[in-house]
Amino acid sequence: MHPEKIGPYRIIKPIGAGAMGEVFLGEDETLGRQAAIKTLPEEFGNDPVRRQRFMQEAQSASAINHPNACTIYGVGETEEGDAFIAMEYVEGNTLKSLVGNGPLALELTTEFSTQIADALDEAHKVGVVHRDIKSANVIINQRGQAKVLDFGLAKKLDEEEDIDATKMVQTQDGQIIGTPGYMSPEQATGKDVDGRSDIFSLGVMMYEMITGQLPFVGNSLGDTIQKICREAPAAMARFNYELPQELERITMKCLQKDPARRYQSASELVVDLRNFSSMLRGESNESHPAELTQTSMQMVTQPEQSGGTALPSPEEIQQCDILISCSELDNQSFQPGSEGWISRFHRNLKVRVEQLTGDRLKVGFCEMPAGESQLDDTVLNALPEANTMVTVVSPPFAKSKACVDGTEKYWSSMLEESNAGTGMKSIYKVIKTPVDDDQIDADLDAIFGQLLGYDFYDRDPETSRVREFDEAHGEEAAQRYYERIYDLAYEISEHVKQTRKTPYMESGSFSKIRKNIYLAEATADLKEDRERLRREFLELGHIVYPDRSLPTEHAELETAVTDYMGKCDLIIQPVGARYGFVPEGGEESVLMIQNRIARSVAATKSKPRYIWMARDLMVEDDRQKQFVDMLREEPATCDGVELVKDSIENLKELLEQRWKAELDDLQKAVATPVIESSVVIDVPRVYLVYEKRDEEAVEAIEDYLYDQGVEVMVPEFEGAEHDINAIHIQNLTDCDAVLVYYGQSGKAWVDIKVRELTKALGYREGRPIECAAIFIGPPEDRRKERFKSLSVDVLRSEDEELQTELLSQFCVDVKNLKAPGG
Numbered sequence: 001m002h003p004e005k006i007g008p009y010r011i012i013k014p015i016g017a018g019a020m021g022e023v024f025l026g027e028d029e030t031l032g033r034q035a036a037i038k039t040l041p042e043e044f045g046n047d048p049v050r051r052q053r054f055m056q057e058a059q060s061a062s063a064i065n066h067p068n069a070c071t072i073y074g075v076g077e078t079e080e081g082d083a084f085i086a087m088e089y090v091e092g093n094t095l096k097s098l099v100g101n102g103p104l105a106l107e108l109t110t111e112f113s114t115q116i117a118d119a120l121d122e123a124h125k126v127g128v129v130h131r132d133i134k135s136a137n138v139i140i141n142q143r144g145q146a147k148v149l150d151f152g153l154a155k156k157l158d159e160e161e162d163i164d165a166t167k168m169v170q171t172q173d174g175q176i177i178g179t180p181g182y183m184s185p186e187q188a189t190g191k192d193v194d195g196r197s198d199i200f201s202l203g204v205m206m207y208e209m210i211t212g213q214l215p216f217v218g219n220s221l222g223d224t225i226q227k228i229c230r231e232a233p234a235a236m237a238r239f240n241y242e243l244p245q246e247l248e249r250i251t252m253k254c255l256q257k258d259p260a261r262r263y264q265s266a267s268e269l270v271v272d273l274r275n276f277s278s279m280l281r282g283e284s285n286e287s288h289p290a291e292l293t294q295t296s297m298q299m300v301t302q303p304e305q306s307g308g309t310a311l312p313s314p315e316e317i318q319q320c321d322i323l324i325s326c327s328e329l330d331n332q333s334f335q336p337g338s339e340g341w342i343s344r345f346h347r348n349l350k351v352r353v354e355q356l357t358g359d360r361l362k363v364g365f366c367e368m369p370a371g372e373s374q375l376d377d378t379v380l381n382a383l384p385e386a387n388t389m390v391t392v393v394s395p396p397f398a399k400s401k402a403c404v405d406g407t408e409k410y411w412s413s414m415l416e417e418s419n420a421g422t423g424m425k426s427i428y429k430v431i432k433t434p435v436d437d438d439q440i441d442a443d444l445d446a447i448f449g450q451l452l453g454y455d456f457y458d459r460d461p462e463t464s465r466v467r468e469f470d471e472a473h474g475e476e477a478a479q480r481y482y483e484r485i486y487d488l489a490y491e492i493s494e495h496v497k498q499t500r501k502t503p504y505m506e507s508g509s510f511s512k513i514r515k516n517i518y519l520a521e522a523t524a525d526l527k528e529d530r531e532r533l534r535r536e537f538l539e540l541g542h543i544v545y546p547d548r549s550l551p552t553e554h555a556e557l558e559t560a561v562t563d564y565m566g567k568c569d570l571i572i573q574p575v576g577a578r579y580g581f582v583p584e585g586g587e588e589s590v591l592m593i594q595n596r597i598a599r600s601v602a603a604t605k606s607k608p609r610y611i612w613m614a615r616d617l618m619v620e621d622d623r624q625k626q627f628v629d630m631l632r633e634e635p636a637t638c639d640g641v642e643l644v645k646d647s648i649e650n651l652k653e654l655l656e657q658r659w660k661a662e663l664d665d666l667q668k669a670v671a672t673p674v675i676e677s678s679v680v681i682d683v684p685r686v687y688l689v690y691e692k693r694d695e696e697a698v699e700a701i702e703d704y705l706y707d708q709g710v711e712v713m714v715p716e717f718e719g720a721e722h723d724i725n726a727i728h729i730q731n732l733t734d735c736d737a738v739l740v741y742y743g744q745s746g747k748a749w750v751d752i753k754v755r756e757l758t759k760a761l762g763y764r765e766g767r768p769i770e771c772a773a774i775f776i777g778p779p780e781d782r783r784k785e786r787f788k789s790l791s792v793d794v795l796r797s798e799d800e801e802l803q804t805e806l807l808s809q810f811c812v813d814v815k816n817l818k819a820p821g822g
Contacts, residue, residue: 002014002022002024003078004025004112006024006037006039006078006084007037007076007078007084007086008028008029008030008075009024009026009028009029009035009037010026010027010029011024011026011037012024012026012027012034012727013026015036015423017261018291020368022038022039023036023037023038023039023151024036024039024087025037026144026195027088028073028086029171032299034046034089035086035087035088035089036086036087036088036089036090037071037085037086038084038085038086038087039078039082039083039084040054040082040083040084051083051566051693051709052498052622054085055075055083055084056074058072058085059075060126060127060128060809061123061128061151061450062074062075063126063128064119064122064123064128064151065122065127066118066119066122067145067817068115068116068118068119068125068145068146068147068148069085069122069147069148070087070088070090070125070147070148070149070150070151070553072085072086072087072088072151072511073086073087073088074086077728079086084091086449087149088147088678089206089345090139090141090149090249090714091139091141091142092134092139092140092141092142092147093139094135094137094138094139094140095112095135095136095138095139095140095146095205095209096134096135096136096138098140099135099208099209099212102212103209103210103211103212103239103240104209104210106210106242106243106247107277107278107280108209109206109209109210109247110247110273110276110277110280111146111277112138112140112209112528113205113206113209113273114274114277115145115146115271116138116146116148116202116204116205117266117269118270119268119271120133120148120195120198120199120202120266120267121266121270123151123195123198124195124198124265124266124479125285128151129193129194129195129197129198130148130150130151130198130201131187131193131197131198132150132182132201133148133182133198133201133202134179134181134182134201134204134205134207135205135208136179137149137150138205141224149725154591160577170282171326171396174296179192180221180224180225180228180775181204181217181224182201182204182205182214183197183201183218183225183228184196184200184201184228184259185200185228185229185257186259187200187779188225188228188229189225189229194259194266194729195265195266196259196262196263198255198266198783199262199263199269199446200254200255200259200262200264202250202254202266202269203252203253203255203262204216204249206231206251206254206290207236207251207255207599210236210239210240210242210243210247210251211236211239212239212389213239213256215234216228216231216233216424229257230328231253232475232476235465235467236248236251237465237692239271241465242799244276244279244280245466245467245468246279247276249275249470250272250276251611254269256475257475257631259269280411305713307763308339310366311366311368311369311375311379312364312366313379314378314379314381314382315382316364316708316811317364317366317379317382317383317385317386318382318385318386319362320364320386320387321361321363321386321387321388321496322349322350322353322361322362322363322364322386322387322388322389322390322492323363323364323365323366323383323386323388323389324342324345324346324349324363324364324365324366324389324390324392325365325366325368325390325391325392325405325406325407325410326342326365326366326367326368326387326391326392326394326397326401326403327367327368327392327394327396327397327399327400327568328367328368328369328370328396329344329369329396330342330371330392330394330397330432331367331394340433341468341470342365342367342392343365344659345392345430345485346363346364346365348482348485349363349390349485349488349489349492350363352485352486352489353489353492353493353496355489355680356489356490356493357483357496357497359496361496364377366383368400368403368406369400369402370396370399370400371400371401372397372401373400373401374401374402374405375402375405375406377746378407378715378748380405380406380746381409381746381747381748382748383406383409383410384409384410384412384413384748384752385596385748386410386425387424387425387426387496387499388424388426388427388428388487388492388495388496389407389410389425389427389428390426390427390428390450390492391403391427391428391429391430392430392432393429393430393432393433393435393448393453394431394432394433394435395433395435395439395620397435398435398439398441398444399439400438404441404443404444406443407427407447408443408444408447410425410427411427411447411623413425413752414426415725416725416752416756423545424499426492426495427451428451428454428456428488428492429451429453429490430453430454430456430488430581430622431449431453431454431455431456431457432457432468433457433466433468435639435759437548438491444639449547449548451538454484454487454488456468456469456481456484457469458480464481465790469481488822491535507608508705509723514540514542514543515542515568515570515659516542516543516544516545516567516569517537517541517542517543517544517569517570517571517572517596518545518546518564518565518566518570518571518572519533519537519544519545519566519572519574520571520572520573520574520591520598520765521546521550521590521591522574522575522576522591522593523576523577523579523580523591524578525576525577525578526574526575526576529574530574532648533572533648533652536652542720544565545564545565545567546560546561550590551583552583553584553585554583554585554593555585556595557583557586557590558593558597561593561594561597562597563603565597565598565601565607566601566605569607570607570608570609571598571601571607571608571610572600572609572610572612572651573591573595573598573610573611573612574607574612574613574648575591575611575613575617575628575631576613576614576617577617577619577620577624578621578624579591579621579624579627589623589627591627595627595631599634599638599641602638602639602640602641603638603639603640606639606640607640608640608641608642609638609640609641609642609737610641610642610644610651610654610655611641611642611643611644612644612646612648612651613628613631613632613643613644613645614645614646614647614648614730615645615646615647619643626644631643651653663683672694678746682816683709683711683818684710684711684736684737684815684817684818685711685712685713685734685735685736685737686710686711686712686713686735686736686739686814687703687714687731687732687734687735687737687738687739688701688702688705688712688713688739688741689715689738689739689741689753690714690715690740690741690743690745691743691744691745691749692717692741693744694741694743694744694745694777695717697741697743697744697777697778697802698741698743700802700804701739701741701775701802701804702809704712704804704807705739705807705811708807708808708811708815709811709813709815709817710811712736713731713734715727715728715731716728730762732756732757732760732769733760733764733768736770736771736814736817736818737769737770737771737773737810737813737814737817738757738769738772738773739755739769739772739773739774739775739810740754740772740773740774740775740792741775741777741808742774742775742776742777742784742787743777743778743779743781745782746783747784747787750774750787754774754789754791754792757769757772757791757792758791763798769816771810771813771814771817772791772792772793773792773793773794773795773810774787774789774792774793774794775795775796775797775806775807776794776795776796776797777797777802778797778799778800778802784796793810795807795810
């Protein structure tokens with residue numbers, strides 16, 4: 001039998017019972033409203049300490065006034081002296097019952113989470129920590145509103161043996177108040193809690209709404225607590241393939257083990273949830289107050305450039321030891337006042353490189369405008385002045401014309417310097433988010449194919465979903481992030497140290513041999529050796545194939561390998577103890593397929609092959625034993641193949657010796673004049689240097705020089721990059737004079753060409769270029785008007801039409817170089 005009356009409330013019926021006592025539906029006869037009446041169990045009411053705590057908690061919670069918090073009407077005692085609390089009666093279903101039918105729609109998950117977080121924020125402001133946030137304590141009313149129940153009543157007042165996920169527990173060492181599956185680590189271990197503990201519990205509820213299950217479930221109370229404190233939850237994408245990455249980030253930030261790494265207030269969580277909700281609806285963040293987003297804050301505090309981003313000045317770029325090139329979209333943040341991904345990456349990389357080199361370095365980053373916005377020429381031409389470039393690759397990067405142009409500009413400059421024997425620059429590829437092959441510019445793809453990538457993401461093995469390495473995605477993701485930072489910083493620091501040791505590199509028209517190398521894919525036991533070899537080849541300027549993962553289907557793999565080997569000058573095949581995997585539809589391992597194709601290509605196209613295996617190679621797999629035995633016989637049966645059974649260091653030394661011998665032969669060939677006929681007319685030769693966009697403009701100059709009896713050599717613009725540079729070097733070697741045309745080019749490009757005239761001494765065996773000039777043509781601009789040079793003559797055409805007659809004295813000087821005694 002239930003009581004007829006509790007305080008001023010007439011009891012209608014019992015509606016529930018639990019560890020905290022019975023709950024009745026009552027009616028205030030004076031006000032005519034219904035209320036839920038919760039009574040304290042009799043055995044607890046006899047304990048004055050527990051009774052007093054119950055009353056204090058209820059009184060504190062009554063200060064919460066929020067539409068998503070169940071309102072407390074009052075507390076009191078019955079005529080028998082039993083304590084009770086009267087609260088708003090909410091009709092509806094518990095969130096737990098809704099989740100029992102499976103994951104909720106993303107819109108509902110976001111809306112309910114926002115409402116609950118907002119209610120928690122109000123409670124925390126008045127000093128109330130709920131301590132038992134769970135789906136069973138949230139009711140969705142008939143209007144679709146979430147109502148949080150039991151504020152201030154979650155503290156368990158006795159010791160329970162039941163460890164079901166809907167019960168509350170207590171330990172002897174420290175009182176645990178809450179429900180096991182929803183508790184924060186600090187709550188589960190009996191430590192003091194604050195509002196951040198409720199945020200963790202809400203994170204559990206969000207996980208539950210997204211996936212339909214709890215993140216931490218054990219076979220016992222101890223097992224559950226162990227998982228909460230030690231283990232990361234299973235990836236949510238495994239249970240919900242439609243989960244947006246941003247909602248996953250928000251949830252995982254709530255579930256951080258360390259309270260300091262969670263949201264520090266429920267209001268911060270509300271901001272991120274509302275921003276995410278706007279994204280779901282396709283709205284702009286501009287609908288929120290300026291203080292809510294970092295993007296808005298930057299717009300207020302930074303001068304806005306064309307394209308919407310504040311770029312560093314050309315002078316700042318030129319002073320950089322390391323320049324990070326990225327899309328402005330990759331540095332946005334959904335949390336107010338926090339760093340964007342690029343800003344944090346920049347800070348961490350700078351610290352690590354300086355620690356490894358022991359020096360202060362100028363590290364900057366250039367947020368390139370999105371889409372088709374172009375860089376100003378002064379900025380574009382300043383990029384190659386940075387000693388090192390780090391590109392942060394992502395879909396926004398691939399779609400940014402400024403990012404693409406900047407990378408290609410830096411790469412072109414780096415190749416020019418490398419071919420000139422003065423290459424001290426380096427470029428690194430950081431992959432923040434992978435980009436589909438069909439979404440990346442072909443020229444950019446060719447460049448990136450030659451660079452070793454530093455992946456700042458991985459894929460879930462079951463769903464293949466991309467997960468960026470980020471502190472907000474859990475402890476494991478944070479650890480992987482800092483490991484990648486260190487790897488990148490180490491490579492950059494080694495390059496910095498090397499450039500300091502070698503201020504000047506060898507000069508000469510063939511100061512280096514550059515090869516297209518097919519470095520065969522190897523099994524897992526040789527993965528590190530192969531990667532190290534590949535990285536060293538790339539650093540030396542060689543092109544290494546395959547430049548991406550080989551296909552897993554047999555026919556596609558054969559086609560790709562044949563194509564790659566056809567591009568290469570030589571083939572290197574590392575062989576280990578394992579047989580490796582067999583592609584789909586095939587019968588041989590990838591190692592055997594590569595070897596068969598290599599044998600065929602080498603025979604038909606006379607390409608050298610090097611088969612490398614360790615001296616102490618021990619093979620247990622019978623299939624691999626047969627393969628290795630066959631390889632050992634190949635030098636006797638196939639031309640052009642060498643078997644190198646030695647350390648990988650000795651393999652590199654062997655290749656260096658071969659390439660040095662080839663270099664010596666090439667240098668001798670260049671030094672030896674070739675007489676093509678019995679009569680040689682020794683005419684003066686001018687190398688006319690210009691950019692492709694000025695090709696039509698210089699035709700008048702080319703015609704004038706020919707009319708004056710001067711042979712004209714011109715640059716090559718078609719073909720592979722290394723072929724174009726080789727022709728450029730050969731022209732500098734063979735010419736008698738150089739004329740640089742300054743038309744649509746930037747001043748930085750002209751400066752580079754003038755510096756190359758000094759470097760050309762190395763190509764010309766010490767012979768200087770005695771006659772050199774710059775011809776300034778239209779269009780006019782201020783930099784051209786102020787252009788001066790102490791090392792070459794400057795010829796300035798004042799009209800829109802080229803004044804070729806300005807070249808008359810230049811032609812006389814050139815011809816005098818060939819005159820007897822000239």
